[in-house]
Amino acid sequence: xAITKLLVANRGEIAVRIIRAARELGLRTVxxxxxxxxxxxxxxMADEAVLIGPPMASKSYLNxxxxxxAAAETGADAVHPGxxxxxxxxxxxxxxxxxxxxxxxPAGASIRVMGDKVAARxxxxxxxxxxxxxxxxxxxxxxxxxAVATSIGFPVMIKAAAGGGGRGIRIAQDIDQLxxxxxxxxxxxxxxxxxxxxxxxxxxxxxxxxxxQILGDGTRAIHLFERECSLQRRRQKVWEEAPSxxxxxxxxxxxxxxxxxxxxxxxxxxxxxxxxLYDDATGQFYFIEMNTRIQVEHPxxxxxxxxxxxxxxxxxxxxxxxxxxxxxxxxxxxxxxxRICAEDPARNFQPGPGTITELIVPGGGGVRFDTMLYPGxxxxxxxxxxxxxxxxxxxxxxxxxxxxxRALEELxxxxxxxxxxxxxxxxRDPEVQAGDFHTRWLEPWLEQNAHRLEETxx
Amino acid sequence: MSKQILSPLPGTFYRRPSPDxxxxxxxxxxxxxxxxxxxxxxxKSFNEVQADQAGTLTAFVAEDEEPVMxxxxxxELG
Numbered sequence: 441x442a443i444t445k446l447l448v449a450n451r452g453e454i455a456v457r458i459i460r461a462a463r464e465l466g467l468r469t470v471x472x473x474x475x476x477x478x479x480x481x482x483x484x485m486a487d488e489a490v491l492i493g494p495p496m497a498s499k500s501y502l503n504x505x506x507x508x509x510a511a512a513e514t515g516a517d518a519v520h521p522g523x524x525x526x527x528x529x530x531x532x533x534x535x536x537x538x539x540x541x542x543x544x545x546p547a548g549a550s551i552r553v554m555g556d557k558v559a560a561r562x563x564x565x566x567x568x569x570x571x572x573x574x575x576x577x578x579x580x581x582x583x584x585x586x587a588v589a590t591s592i593g594f595p596v597m598i599k600a601a602a603g604g605g606g607r608g609i610r611i612a613q614d615i616d617q618l619x620x621x622x623x624x625x626x627x628x629x630x631x632x633x634x635x636x637x638x639x640x641x642x643x644x645x646x647x648x649x650x651x652x653q654i655l656g657d658g659t660r661a662i663h664l665f666e667r668e669c670s671l672q673r674r675r676q677k678v679w680e681e682a683p684s685x686x687x688x689x690x691x692x693x694x695x696x697x698x699x700x701x702x703x704x705x706x707x708x709x710x711x712x713x714x715x716x717l718y719d720d721a722t723g724q725f726y727f728i729e730m731n732t733r734i735q736v737e738h739p740x741x742x743x744x745x746x747x748x749x750x751x752x753x754x755x756x757x758x759x760x761x762x763x764x765x766x767x768x769x770x771x772x773x774x775x776x777x778x779r780i781c782a783e784d785p786a787r788n789f790q791p792g793p794g795t796i797t798e799l800i801v802p803g804g805g806g807v808r809f810d811t812m813l814y815p816g817x818x819x820x821x822x823x824x825x826x827x828x829x830x831x832x833x834x835x836x837x838x839x840x841x842x843x844x845x846r847a848l849e850e851l852x853x854x855x856x857x858x859x860x861x862x863x864x865x866x867x868r869d870p871e872v873q874a875g876d877f878h879t880r881w882l883e884p885w886l887e888q889n890a891h892r893l894e895e896t897x898x
Numbered sequence: 899m900s901k902q903i904l905s906p907l908p909g910t911f912y913r914r915p916s917p918d919x920x921x922x923x924x925x926x927x928x929x930x931x932x933x934x935x936x937x938x939x940x941x942k943s944f945n946e947v948q949a950d951q952a953g954t955l956t957a958f959v960a961e962d963e964e965p966v967m968x969x970x971x972x973x974e975l976g
Contacts, residue, residue, distance in 0.1 A: 495965045793908055822909065822910060823942075824942050825942070
């Protein structure tokens with residue numbers, strides 16, 4: 441390794457995860473932290489810790505100047521951003537490199553291209569990767585909208601070219617609705633974003649969320665198969681698995697090959713994930729976006745391939761060539777991860793920070809629990825509610841679900857509400873067991889099972 | 899004796915609905931029962947702080963965008 445001391449610009453379970461990988465690579469670690477995280481497990485584990493600001497993330501974990509000052513003060517020579525916070529901030533990536541430090545992630549330019557939805561869509565098309573059918577660029581008049589909608593097929597989404605985060609999206613079921621909604625959407629986009637430009641995209645109604653893990657060294661890229669994260673609540677993943685519950689082998693090969701092609705086309709360095717929608721009914725898949733960072737659910741890929749993704753991303757960003765060829769990557773068995781959050785499923789997922797009074801971590805074969813909890817730890821209210829990720833591996837999907845149910849039974853987190861009971865119910869659900877779900881399956885299920893969530897409250 | 903509005907939850911206190919909007923209430927404003935005087939962000943979830951008594955706002959004790967504990971004094975009514 442060229443680098444010797446890694447600064448971890450994140451918190452929670454992923455900071456702990458990064459410190460573990462760094463230590464195995466023989467690196468020293470610097471954990472930056474807010475005033476609310478002085479007692480965090482990551483701070484305790486790291487070789488050095490530096491306070492970078494008050495609890496509010498915008499003044500600490502998002503404070504680029506303070507993070508760079510901490511690196512200078514401690515002599516760190518590399519920065520790992522984890523996920524969230526500054527992980528996909530191209531300006532931060534540039535600033536880290538401008539300060540002479542190694543950035544454990546792709547170049548700022550790669551983050552910019554893949555972070556812009558229109559640019560990412562263009563890059564995907566150029567690499568021969570299918571995208572959700574839609575208009576090529578923006579549409580300014582209703583006649584053109586009618587022609588495009590007819591050719592891609594209803595229902596269609598009308599989106600603001602300048603929009604983002606789901607704002608200003610309308611769905612038209614037929615041509616009459618399109619005629620009525622198009623001018624409204626244009627006027628609203630003009631008012632909200634100062635730009636009335638719109639574009640159309642086909643609505644993929646019953647799709648699986650399938651994502652492909654890739655690793656690149658800037659020249660060559662490999663895939664590490666797919667994950668399926670179709671069980672979502674409010675677009676947040678709840679239960680993730682690898683491989684997909686249902687993806688046919690021929691489709692797996694196509695998806696994974698397309699991901700490698702796109703990664704190599706943009707000269708990608710580090711760990712990344714290409715997200716797709718896969719329509720069971722038609723057998724079509726569509727690229728939706730690329731995440732240019734390590735993802736929360738990366739452990740399921742590690743469990744089926746045996747590759748430590750965090751270690752490998754540090755190595756390639758340190759300038760080393762990928763150590764694996766595509767043929768080296770084999771998939772064995774099935775892995776599932778569930779997110780254990782400080783939320784009460786019986787009370788509409790109301791978050792509940794608090795002090796950990798009891799912690800019993802499941803063990804035994806094929807079980808992993810990535811967490812920042814320890815008994816007596818005070819979970820602060822200022823950040824997201826993720827407490828830990830329970831991951832299991834077994835020879836096949838049915839056995840993995842059984843093992844997950846067993847591990848959930850062992851898990852006890854005392855002192856605050858958790859989502860454990862939700863996962864216990866999911867593990868027992870016949871449709872989950874059959875892999876018979878899509879991205880809009882969980883929300884109605886939660887409504888129908890509200891009374892059961894109440895009863896199983898732990 | 900002055901009436902107090904306490905934080906129902908631990909988290910971050912906000913006096914404005916969003917950074918580019920004016921405060922829910924200013925000192926000197928009249929407050930009715932049920933009026934929103936601020937928000938508490940708990941683990942990325944936003945919860946309204948409603949007045950449980952009526953009166954005139956005499957002081958904000960907690961600062962905008964500052965961490966607060968459950969039960970901490972946020973504002974006083976006269």
